[in-house]
Amino acid sequence: MNEDLIIGIDLGTTNSLVGVVDSGFPLILADEEGERLTPSVVTYLKDGSIVTGREALRLKKLEPERTISSVKRFIGRPFDQISTEEKAASDYKIQPASFGIEIPLSEAETTSPIEVSAEILRRLKTVAETALGHGVSRAVVTVPAYFSNSQREATKSAAESVGLTVERVLNEPTAAALAYGLDKLDEQQTVAVYDLGGGTFDLSILQMKKGLFEVISTAGDTQLGGDDLDLVIANAIQRRLKLDDLTTAESSRIRTAAREAKESLSSSDTHLIRLPFFRGNESFETEISQSEVEALMLPVIRRTRSICRRAFAEAQNKGVDSIDHLILVGGSTRIPLVRRSLEEWFEIVPNLSQHPDEAVALGAAIQAGILCGRVREVLLVDVTPLSLGIETFGGLMNVIIPRNSTIPAKAGEMFTNAVTNQKNFAIRVLQGEREMARDNWLLGEIEIPFKPGPKGSARVGVQFKIDQNGILEVLSRNTETGKDHILEIKSSAVDVDDSSVEQMVSESIDHAFDDMNERIWTEARMKSEELLPAVESGLELVGSKLSENELTEIHKASTLVKGILTSDLKDAAALKQANHTLDEATQNLAALLVEAAFE
Amino acid sequence: MTNLFAILGLPESLLLDHSEIEGAWRAATKKAHPDQKRDSESLISADLNRARSVLSSPGELLAHWLELKAGKQESNRSLDPELMDLFATVHAALQKADSVISRNQNSTTALAKALLTKESVEAQLGIQQKMAHIHQFKQSIISIFPEIDEAARSGNFESAQRNLSQLKFLTKWEQQCQARLLSLLEG
Structure with missing residues (x-):
């Protein structure tokens, strides 16, 4: 065991890596097969054994229901915050549990996002220990910059459960900036790191000056990444091949085929999708072109644009008007469409000097090196991505520490008893911008104790502190002794008792079947009612710019929607499908409208 | 009350330049950051961060300075007539933006959102224009900081108090405009 050594871990949605600093240089450690990437996949075999990494990825075909991937999307989130679309997009089931979310493996067995992450971390710890030849017990673990307090805490506890003390929870784009800037310590630069990974997106703007790396602003989306691109491609394949009622195994196969198509089309013009023996002896094949896939991916990639603009606007408020380099990291930045779009939107040629898969882990290793004294003359100063606040009397959010504040950050609030002999006062602590x-996000509740006394006499100072990991601590100060004492933040997810969890579980299942058709119909009808008049107005404005072919398609699709809408059958599935067709047929119309608006 | 000037080792002045504040923060952070000094309290670093943030914002700087010089201030809600006029136009721009934002949020299809783009662009321009006006106003107040400083030397804080309340309003509107602009951009 080397007590002083700290390893750097990139716990990714798709792949994970581990690195260290050796003689002043960061390096990624390889496993016994010489591989540096460990797929973030875990298989729970029926005999109770657990398989992690490449082997688990291979088992996905055999054990689709017992193989868990992309679990990072769910870590540290309460069940009720996960949308229906997200649940549908996941290739395994999730259900509410007393601690947040659990993943059923069979009737009797379950696991959880924290446990799955812990298995991946255990594997990385082993890779490091084997490569280094001694035990390790301390780590820097990276998370998306836009992770909330709860997501950070959950990641930290996953690492701690496998015997790793987390010395720092480090933001991924910041880590990548460290990797980029380590050999440029004498230079002064402003950089933006565009980090589009398997499941998350972040954009951070940093200033590097004399060894000080300072994050100016950050923005992101923790539910946006390569998985979403795979999903839109998979849906298109499914529609084209007219494959309905997919089993878990089948949709997971299509998802894999979509991902292969996406990856292959990053370097070639066409790709043949093959699904041999898909259903019994039935095989499917279809050719898809790069431009077709790009048209599918564009709406997803466009979502990163407004996030970038937000970070740029915030940086501007802090006096940063221009950036010198736009650094790309994360596997999804290999997609040519991403690079082209960025060039077009921001008129800057992206900097591709960093390895998309390894930069974050290298940065984690560097930060680990800083913390254990192996790297000197470098200091990293980050910000908190989300505003921290408390709920006020009228249900409003009162911001206490604004987003993009430099961390560590602190702010104090004074609370007074509102009635005589009030014992305590509960405050809800929130994170977010709304x-x-x-x-x-509700981070939890804290209870402020009051000493007995007449109304207004008991005063307690409460200090909110965001530490260098982006994690919140709340302290109350006893005015008499001057001593601080930590107030426990009771997470709402943890406090739910078992019976109410059971109720949530059964409700979520019952409702799913109960009025499923009715609900889908109502949702679809509302969408149709929005679409039809929009088509009319859109055609009036820019219809003349469309081709005959496009016009015919739109008319055909909208006639179909109208027909189903007015029929007595109330065929929810058909209406949903027809809406979708109309949605797709009007894609170019929508693009033309946006274009016209900027003229 | 904590003297935030003292935390950064700076003189209690309204006339600090941006690079002075940055330089002082930088030097102190390099020593006090918990990464550099493993046993140091991260609260020291948090104090430095707060000091920089307050001293870099004209409204917060003036408020802190005034509190140090003349004690806690009652908030003065009166508005200059000129500012009153500005408020009317700011309010209109905010309302326009809110209407676009709420219609956009209620739209579920790309086409319906696309139809709103034109209005959204107009609303964005409106907000940006107001932000430019607010900025001008703030600059004009900042430009009289030397006079405020001068008057304070002879114990006159009247101008400081009046301008502080104007700055508070301007900052609030600026934040509101910024929030709307970001929502519109997200559209």
Whole structure:
């Protein structure tokens, strides 16, 4: 065991890596097969054994229901925050549990996002120990910059459960900037790191000056990444091949085929999708071109544009007007469409000097090196991605520490008893940018104790502190002794008792079947009612710019929607499908409208 | 009350330049950051961060300075007539933006959102224009900081108090405009 050594871990949605600093240089450690990437996949075999990494990825075909991938999307999130679309997009089931979310493996067995992450971390710890020849017990673990307090805490506890003390929870784009800037310590630069991974997106703007790496602003989406691209391609394949009622195994195969198509089309013009013996003896094949796949991916990639703009706008508020380099990291930045779009949107040629898969892990290793004294003259100063606040009387969010504040950060609030002999006062602690408290993340509740006394006499100072890991601590100060004492933040997810969890589980299942058709019909009808008049107005404005072919398609699709809408059959599935066709047929119309608006 | 100037080792002045504040923060952070000094309290670093943030924002700087010089201030809600006029136009721009934002949020299809783009662009321009006006106003107040400083030397804080309340309003509107602009951009 080397007590002083700290390893750097990139715990990714798709792949994970581990690195260290050796004689001043960061390096990624390889496993016994010489591989540096460990797929973030875990298989729970029926005999109770657990397989992680490449082997688990191979087992996905045999054990689709017992193989868990992309679990990072769910870590540290309460069940009720996960949308229906997200549940549908996941290739394994999730259900509410007393601690947040659990993943059923069979009738009797379950696992959880924290446990799955812990298995991946255990594997990385072993890779490091084997490569280094001694035990390790301390680590820097990276997370998306836009991760909330709860997601950070959950990641930290996964690492701690396998015997790794987390010395720092480091933001991924910041880590990548360290990797980029380590050999440029004498230079002064402003850089933006565009980090599009398997499941998350972040954009961070940093200033590098004399060894100080300072994050100016950050913005992101923790539910946006390569998985979403795979999904839109998979849906298109499914529609084209008219494959309905997919089993878990089947949709997972299509997803894999979609991912292969996406990857192959990053370097070639066409790709043949093959699904041999897909259903019994039935095989399917279809050719898909790069431009077809790009048209499918563009709406997803466009979502990163407004996030970038947000980070740029915030940086501008802090006096940073221009950037010198736009650094790309994350596997999804290999896609030519991403690079082209960025060039077009921001008129800057992206900097491809960093290895898309390895930069974050290298940065984690560097930060680990800083913390254990192996790297000197470099200091990293980050910001908190989300505003921290408390719920006020009217259900509003009162911001206490604004987003993009440099961390560590602190702010104090004074609370007074509102009635005589009030014992305590509960405050709800929130994270997010929305005005209404209920639209933000609820981190938990804290109870402020009051000493007995007349109304207004008991005063307690409460200090909110975000530490260098981006994790919140709340302290109350006893005015008499001057001593601080930590207030426990009771997470709402943890406090739910077992019976109410059971109720949530059964409700989520019952409702799923109960009025499924009715609900889908209502949702689809509302969508149709929005689409039809929009088509009319859109055609009026820019219809003349469309080709005959496109016009015919739109008319055909909207006639179909109208027909189903007015029929007594109330065929929800058909209406949903027809809406979708109309949605697709009007894609170019929508693009033309946006273009016209900027003229 | 904590003297935030003292935390950064700076003189209690309204006339600090941006690079002075940055330089002082940088030097202190390099020593006090928990990464550099494993046993140091991260609260020291948090204090430095707060000091920089307050001293870099004209409104917060003036408020802190005034509190140090003349004690806690009652908030003065009166508005200059000129500012009143600005508020009316800011309010209109915010309302326009809110209407676009809420219609956009209620749209579920790409086409319906696309139809709103034109209005959204107009609303964005409106907000940006207001932000430019607010910025001008703030600059004009900042430009009289030397006079405020001068008057304070002879114990006159009247101008400081009046301008502080104007700055508070301007900052609030600026934040509101910024929030709308970001929502519109997200569209």
